[in-house]
Amino acid sequence: MKLADVNTEERILEAAKKVFMKYGLYGARMQDIADTAGINKALLHYYFRNKEKLFDHVFDGALSKYFQQMEVFSDKSLPLIERINRYIDQMIDFLTEYPQMSIFIIKEISTNPELFHDKVHKIKNHKSTSLIAVLKESIELKEIPDIDPVIFLMNLHSLCAYPFVASPIFKVIIEKSKTTWSDPNNEKHKQSVKEFVAFKLSN
Amino acid sequence: MKLADVNTEERILEAAKKVFMKYGLYGARMQDIADTAGINKALLHYYFRNKEKLFDHVFDGALSKYFQQMEVFSDKSLPLIERINRYIDQMIDFLTEYPQMSIFIIKEISTNPELFHDKVHKIKNHKSTSLIAVLKESIELKEIPDIDPVIFLMNLHSLCAYPFVASPIFKVIIEKSKTTWSDPNNEKHKQSVKEFVAFKLSN
DNA sequence: TATTAGTTTAACCATTTGGTTAATGCAAAA
DNA sequence: TTTTGCATTAACCAAATGGTTAAACTAATA
Known part of the structure; x- marks a missing residue:
């Protein structure tokens, strides 16, 4: 895995923390998490498979x-x-x-x-x-x-x-x-x- | 207002309490509230106009x-x-x-x-x-x-x-x-x- | 009994949602 | 330089979502 990968995964996790902490599992939106991380939403699924796993x-x-x-x-x-x-x-x-x-x-x-x-x-x-x-x-x-x-x-x-x-x-x-x-x-x-x-x- | 009205409004409120308490504003679903209250979803809007007001x-x-x-x-x-x-x-x-x-x-x-x-x-x-x-x-x-x-x-x-x-x-x-x-x-x-x-x- | 006003329903709507897919991009290895 | 494998993108999908609408229902009043 390259440095860019570690970066993307971490960026997703940081963004997910923020959004899940504010809105909870059911209130949080994957698009919001992607926006917060500054990435394409499909990457959430690429790295973490689905909302629940993230x-x-x-x-x-x-x-x-x-x-x-x-x-x-x-x-x-x-x-x-x-x-x-x-x-x-x-x-x-x-x-x-x-x-x-x-x-x-x-x-x-x-x-x-x-x-x-x-x-x-x-x-x-x-x-x-x-x-x-x-x-x-x-x-x-x-x-x-x-x-x-x-x-x-x-x-x-x-x-x-x-x-x-x-x-x-x-x-x-x-x-x-x-x-x-x-x-x-x-x-x-x-x-x-x-x-x-x-x-x-x-x- | 008839007794049935008071009943419907109260039923909605009781159901909304349960669902909002569990899922919060953004996680709660209007259809869930309606199901919990045993009513048609459109009644939520009839009595309370929208999700936020409810x-x-x-x-x-x-x-x-x-x-x-x-x-x-x-x-x-x-x-x-x-x-x-x-x-x-x-x-x-x-x-x-x-x-x-x-x-x-x-x-x-x-x-x-x-x-x-x-x-x-x-x-x-x-x-x-x-x-x-x-x-x-x-x-x-x-x-x-x-x-x-x-x-x-x-x-x-x-x-x-x-x-x-x-x-x-x-x-x-x-x-x-x-x-x-x-x-x-x-x-x-x-x-x-x-x-x-x-x-x-x-x- | 017909009319009226309020309540309820079922169907509908545009948008949003989590997730999928195939093409493209990128970097490393051969 | 080409191939390979991984990372990323944009478009797409079916279902879900909050909300709207018009018709039907119900009970009270004239």
């Missing part, structure tokens, strides 16, 4: 990157709270760079829940589950208070991700309340999540 | 209901923490009844951010802003600690809404961690959010 490619990549942010939970060289704080830093930085990523995943899961179930089992580096196991273990060892690991996990994810997901709603609320608010405020965001962690996990 | 009707309704959950923030007969706790109870109950509601709003905002900006200014019962004002006032009166009202608001909404938004992701994580988790767990959810509030707002 979407799969994009969605699988997004899922993979998303779950990668949770791998730090398995890093046994770090104490528990440090792993969680690393996750907070990492996830918030990741979502700052790709603000639409969470929304995209959530959107498509909402439309095709069964499909998601299949896909997520194909992700090999699936370390997202380990936080619950690690929390359970630490609870048994009395290193942390007896909390509900599932609730903690949900709260942690919620605090990290939802401000990005609901960003336009918050902007309007803030605007209407005549509050000045500089955007982005990652350090404040990270700090507030870490405070929550400290509150829940300190003896 | 969508507007559904989306405006959703937005309105969503923001209604925040009206309790303005209830001056209640102390601050009670208002917030009422909001927590209310919002979580609301999202339990309409689990797709947040996702729907977030999805459509993500696709059409400008449109949302216009629409949200038309909502009359717009009391969502008042929590920030109330928090500021209470901070000045030294009734609560000096917190960042915007961060607090974002965290509050995050903790309430995101578990519903990301429900399929959590289900997979929980399943993979071999944890038993009974669904729905509203009381635990509410309690954990209220604990957060108490943590942030107690002197």
Whole structure:
């Protein structure tokens, strides 16, 4: 394969990301993707065969990157709270760079829940589950208070991700309340999540 | 207008809700909506003129209901923490009844951010802003600690809404961690959010 | 019973859609 | 230079799409 090929394929993928992220699988138009990539529409089929396969490619990549942010939970060289704080830093930085990523995943899961179930089992580096196991273990060892690991996990994810997901709603609320608010405020965001962690996990 | 008319219009709206919530404005098909409602497709145009107007009707309704959950923030007969706790109870109950509601709003905002900006200014019962004002006032009166009202608001909404938004992701994580988790767990959810509030707002 | 007004239907329309096909272009190898 | 294999293009296709139209239906009124 020549350099031009790599270029065309990548251009298609970048364009597809943009269009699928905005319109979803069913709302996106192949001609739009071709226009965005600056290529002839037939090339989409030449390189990716059909709309669904192109979407799969994009969605699988997004899922993979998303779950990668949770791998730090398995890093046994770090104490528990440090792993969680690393996750907070990492996830918030990741979502700052790709603000639409969470929304995209959530959107498509909402439309095709069964499909998601299949896909997520194909992700090999699936370390997202380990936080619950690690929390359970630490609870048994009395290193942390007896909390509900599932609730903690949900709260942690919620605090990290939802401000990005609901960003336009918050902007309007803030605007209407005549509050000045500089955007982005990652350090404040990270700090507030870490405070929550400290509150829940300190003896 | 006869009863049959009210019936047809309502049937269309219920069907449109289902289809728009799943596929969004651009992914939804008018024939699908008609099939779901059990009517002839031309009736969609007879009653709602075109796809966009039908969508507007559904989306405006959703937005309105969503923001209604925040009206309790303005209830001056209640102390601050009670208002917030009422909001927590209310919002979580609301999202339990309409689990797709947040996702729907977030999805459509993500696709059409400008449109949302216009629409949200038309909502009359717009009391969502008042929590920030109330928090500021209470901070000045030294009734609560000096917190960042915007961060607090974002965290509050995050903790309430995101578990519903990301429900399929959590289900997979929980399943993979071999944890038993009974669904729905509203009381635990509410309690954990209220604990957060108490943590942030107690002197 | 005939008329009227509103509701519903089936057929139709122009455009769009995802995908196919054959010809052409391009670069590398023989 | 010719051949080969891959990449790209423009035209095409059948079906789907949102929307329109006129006829038929229905119930209420005169």
